[in-house]
Amino acid sequence: MSTGVTGEKIWLDGEMVAWDEAQVHVLTHTLHYGLGVFEGIRCYRTDDGRSAVFRLTEHVKRLYESAHINLMEIPFSQEVVTDAILDCLRANHLDEGYIRPLAFIGSGAMGLHPGANPVRVAVAAWPWGAYLGEEGLEQGIRAKISTFSRHHVNAKMTKGKTCGDYVNSILAKREALLDGYDEAIMLDTEGLVSEATGENVFVVRGDVIKTPPLPTVLDGITRASLIQMARDKGMTVVESGITRDELYVADEVFLTGTAAEVTPIREIDHRKIGSGRRGPVAQELQEGFFDVVAGRNATYESWLTFV
Ligand SMILES: *Cc1c(COP(=O)(O)O)cnc(C)c1O
Secondary structure: OOOOOOOOEEEEOOEEEEHHHOOOOOOOHHHHHOOEEEOOEEEEEOOOOOEEEEOHHHHHHHHHHHHHHOOOOOOOOHHHHHHHHHHHHHHOOOOOEEEEEEEEEOOOOOOOOOOOOOEEEEEEEEOOOOOOOHHHHHHOEEEEEOOOOOOOOOOOOOOOOEHHHHHHHHHHHHHHHHOOOOEEEEEOOOOOEEEEOOOEEEEEEOOEEEEOOHHHOOOOHHHHHHHHHHHHOOOEEEEOOOOHHHHHOOOEEEEEEOOOEEEEEEEEOOEEOOOOOOOHHHHHHHHHHHHHHOOOOHHHHHHEEEO
């Protein structure tokens, strides 16, 4: 069975198993109703020839917080899952790649109430290049404002990465691609800019960088890292509501996320953004980010866990 991505081993419920043997029963509860939680983490080759996972502690902590929000108890400690992530990289001989921890509800009860079904955990890792393309990183991508709203904060809780919530993202992503764009930007139920389907949004206008406040967006680890790096460089970053037309008249708009890293947006809804190319702020922060993950900036070395 082809999974599109391949490797040798996957960590499943405490053991390293062969890639093709990491399978589940079709009556796995999460498969039916979407209650599961996951993370997306990246490991980078550093300039000194080693490999480092970016902000591993924060990602593992958020996995457990996502589970806690959803009343799921992960039957392994954070230390065990952290080790599993590092072991997965080694077992698959990856010096660079994407890591996907997933906690899901196994089979047993089949109603909405998951009963006493076991909470199961998998960790997989595979090579993954730029999520929105190498060209996107350099030239910027084209986005549209989605016709789908982000969930109201009391419908989908925004602090966790919950599997089922991503149906909303998938609807928006597919609509954007079918309409010829690279990504969708979603508005919240009040009509303000929320986030992209799996990335946070930043806007630059004059000397100010703005990003939507936390209530309707995921507390992105890349978002937090970029805010800190920008402030450390003396840039002004404010978290406040952004309207759709504020994006149109911005000097720059860019996205951040583990998968998308720092991706500029050159056009939204057929309106050119700024110069229609990667802007200077996006470029400076993007280069700063790639310096950090490659171990070229000692200031942020505590963000790296060497494999
Ligand atoms: C994962 C994700 C992000 C980005 O978060 P990172 O921690 O930077 O990877 C942003 N928005 C959504 C909806 C996400 O799922």
